[in-house]
Amino acid sequence: MKIVSFVTQKGGTGKSSLAVSLAVAAAESGLKAVLIDIDPQSTAEEWYKRRTAEAPAVHSISWANLSSRLYRLRQQGYDLVIVDTPGAESHAASEAMKEAHFCLLPVRPSVADIEASAPTVRHLNENAKPFAFVLNQCPTGGRTSRTANARMTLQLLGGLCDPTVAHRSDHVDALAAGLGVTEFSPYGKAADEIRAVLQWLTARLRRLDATEIADDEGGAIPLSAMS
Template sequence: MRVVAVTSQKGGSGKTTLSGHLAVAAAAAGPVALIDTDPQGSLTAWWNERISKTPVFAQASLASLGDDLAHLKEQGFKLVFIDTPPAITRANQLVISKADLVIIPTRPSPHDLRAVGATIDMAEKADKAMLFVINGATVRAKLTGEAAIALSQHGTVAPTILHNRQDFVASMIDGRTVLETHPSGKSAKEVKTLWAYVEDRLRRLPVKASFKTVPLNKAGFGNRTHPPIDGVHASQ
């Protein structure tokens, strides 16, 4: 079973939307579970509006996350997506420590790029594979290319960019995704292509022996501070 943590320090990066869309795309090929660790409960609210029984929503707590994941594995789930709160907390580090892959959605803006360093630090401290997903981009904007270049200096950037379209947000209102509301649209094509890439990355990752944890300092974080990401301008 593979565990994917979708996390970012910056609020509004699109973690919940990305978690739901990737999970729906992945569920077409096998059993997928969703876990919501964000106190705001946006993913939970979306799933409660959903008619389809897939992906499955799993009740889990941070205190028993390792046991909860082991139970899902015993039940035959092949993939778990975990949505996280927009912050750098001990809870986020715990989720990252249980993950095989850390997906970091990042909007192509100077504020988002400056904020992403702390998330990178947590993933690197836990020795986890990272994947940046540029989200909410404006079509043909110069800033999008600059963001990709800046992020590529710190890790792998998904070749598929999710663009800012109203159908992404609208589809989440009633528990669906663009894969279900506009299956032939550009947004759905982007999600399918992105999932194919993520699936390939997961397939290539080494199999872990257990859900291992990482040491925390007194503040609950790693000791190293990651430098901010520079080189991106506000012009489009």
């Protein structure tokens, strides 16, 4: 089982929207995925209340119970756990980073978002925790210079998820409907971007474990094998 925590110290980055859509895309890809909401704002929990499908489940818990809940989920054979955290420095975010195998830091292509990520990056580096930025809510159309400049800056600060996620109404509408964007508009650009982020993430998780998991045939290591 692999644990991926979404962490950021700035609100409004679209963290919860990304987390729920990524969990949905993971479930659609065949992974046994679950989302844990330790954010007091409970965005993921409220999303799940509007939802008719049972998977992926959302567990809304106190950060103090995260470790014990993860233990039970591991016993239940889950492949992927996504943890949604508060958009501020807190015990909850620190616990989520400690438990994670990998952390994703959603940031918009703005100086304010990048500067606000500094304490989180410092904490992750001090604890040797693998992480990557995810550029989210990027401008569409011809306004690409801001995104390109943000990419160059973030590549210097740490890892960067190669696919970017644009500012599209599908994310807002899907969240309101209790859906992931891959369900709301399966053939839309937003859905394609989320699937690309999932593909990048699962490949990164496999590479992280490549030195620990024996693969005698030299083929790809399935995420479900990473327990």
